[in-house]
Amino acid sequence: MSPKPRIATASLAGCFGCHMSVLDIDERILELATRVEFDRSPINDFKEFRDRCAVGIVEGGCCNEENVELLEKFRKQCDVLISLGDCAINGGVPAMRNNIPLRECLEQAYLKCPGTYNPLNVLPNDPEIPLLLNRVYPCHEVVKIDRFIPGCPPPADAIWAALTALLTGRSAEPVYEHLKYD
Amino acid sequence: MSRVTFTIDGKTVKAIRGQTILKAAEAAGIFIPRLCAYRDLTPHGSCRVCSVRVNGRIQAACVQTVAEGAVVESETPELQEFRRNLVDMLFVEGNHFCMFCEKSGFCELQALAYRFGIAAPRYRYLNPKRDIDLSHPDVYIDHNRCILCGRCVRASQDMDRKNVFQFVGRGSRKRLQVNGDSLSETDLKATDEAVSVCPVGALMRKRVGYEVPVGQRRYDGQPIGEDIETREDK
């Protein structure tokens, strides 16, 4: 028997809502589990890739250098890369900062915001914290993306339709009801 | 009433002389995508989403009138690509966050993108800095979503007889201006036609957002234009 295709997922600058939508395919996840092997994903909590993957699913855009690194790793490891959800496709809510200078955003969040408790009056600046990018980038502005499933989050049926089409080698155009920006 | 006969994508269409191609097509049950055109407002011809080929030349169907024997092409791959690009550009030119926009599900820009099957934009986001005017008690303007279609400008002038809106500036600096320091300084009322005609979530009434549940909104199940294409009386 040929090995099952492997699927990996990642959440970049997203809220994990798209991953929740993946889980929302409900009992079909059992069918999926018989047809694929999950690689790096929060489903099995593997933090690193085990093997080359047929499909990579990426949620969230790139707001810091760690997101870019992980996205580039996914591109190298996966045959087909899917941008899942509006944050991956257009930056989503995090991209609302894109027309505000980064320093201004940080000052507002950590120094000026009512209710902020920051007695030393410092902006977070620890080498452990990934460096923020000047703006939030959609994934396809960073690496090549093969497929897009929009939505905030995308409907579970849209994810199921796209995955089953990919696994059976069909190229399914999204049906009208599955194409959503909200 | 004198009549003319012409074709759209090979289909014979009878129309009234002086009618625009857009209106004649609509009467014949053919939907030509449009954004700046709206019912009886004077056509503006600014968005070019309604572009068709008339006897080989590209024309805006909302302003071009019908002519006897004209050969009109609309649903060709070339024109569809052209319209798709226009819609794509409108998205990246402003700041559109459909996930929390009160107009989502009722927005004509979004609905056209759905109809064209746009899953992701092909241009880079410009992320312009734009303002929101919340000064008026019942209405607000979110310039992030304004596509400069001019519907509110024409509706305010021609239907409300008020002249609340105008465009100022050119090119990427063009923006919608109100005839006062802010929206609250104008005589705009929430019931004005100008507010109703906005195709996107730029000119909005307050305190009515998200009234219709997801799944039941205008374009959730029915693509924009399908009402025209499936009309019984055509």
Ligand code: SF4
């Ligand atoms: S105006 Fe339309 S396209 Fe723009 S954010 Fe709102 S729903 Fe989306």
Ligand code: SF4
């Ligand atoms: S506010 Fe609305 S109607 Fe007025 S120009 Fe902008 S998009 Fe068009």
Ligand code: FES
């Ligand atoms: S609808 Fe004709 S140019 Fe806008």
